[in-house]
Amino acid sequence: MHNDLDPLFHAINQIILGKPRQIRLAVCCLLARGHLLIEDIPGVGKTTLSHTLAKLLGLNYQRIQFTSDILPADIIGSSVFNGQTHSFSFHPGAIFNQMILADEINRATPKAQSALLEAMEEHQVTVEGKTYPLPQPFFVIATQNPVHQIGTFPLPESQLDRFLMRIELGYPDQRAEKALLSGQSRHDLIETLSVQLAPDRLQYLQKTVTQVHASDALLNYCLAIINYTRTSPDYPCGLSPRAGLALLTAAKAWAFMNQRDTVIPEDIQAVLASVAGHRLRAGHSNSEAIVQPILSNVAVL
Known part of the structure; x- marks a missing residue:
């Protein structure tokens, strides 16, 4: 584990118990400058995880509760007429924070969901x-209830694709x-937390991640995975170029x-389910389970 991240992981694991892999994936998503979708039943710690991350990273945090009557202006803001100056001024919406919890995003209508697209x-x-x-x-961390629950609107593919990763807590x-x-x-424990990784240090680590090397052989392995999803009958729609990136x-x-400056195939395999699962679906x-055919049939080059 990278030394800068040790205190962060230790603190998160004191709040979110028994979920070390999900925590690692969430931080991985953050380091990759992506957005995270957490899909699970209510009450398993989705909101707690987002609040904990914001507190430990010293980020401005805003929870947006998505409901069937929420409007795009509630999320991104709107122009309001000022009677004294006889002009319109922009009033920022809840999206103008560093960490956003889009809670129960699939309870909102597609119009409200789409308000997040440009921002993300x-x-x-x-x-x-x-x-x-x-x-x-x-x-952005979005939580989503299982689609079979009452009062949910399935996220469209264009919205799902904006999330770098999808995880389940269970x-x-x-x-x-x-x-x-x-x-x-x-809740009381979260209030006692102190910043373990300052925002400027986080941005430095995010920049460092982009400098990690990927060999030509590794890129070929990545391409083989992408091509398999496009040609296999297991998947109705393969991974897009954006998904490959x-x-x-x-x-x-x-x-x-994991303190390496070069990507190895095991890194691809470790994140594949979280990156590709919500993009492929494939009836599961x-x-x-969705990515198991890929891991079984695509050889490491």
């Missing part, structure tokens, strides 16, 4: 023809849940977390 991709929003940059670093094991039941309130970027972040809800 370009780190800016445009209102009435004028562009406003968002604060940096900028990171139920804790018995040991972790017993510690949770017998321990202090998670996402896979490589996430693998670089995973290599960096479990990301590991």
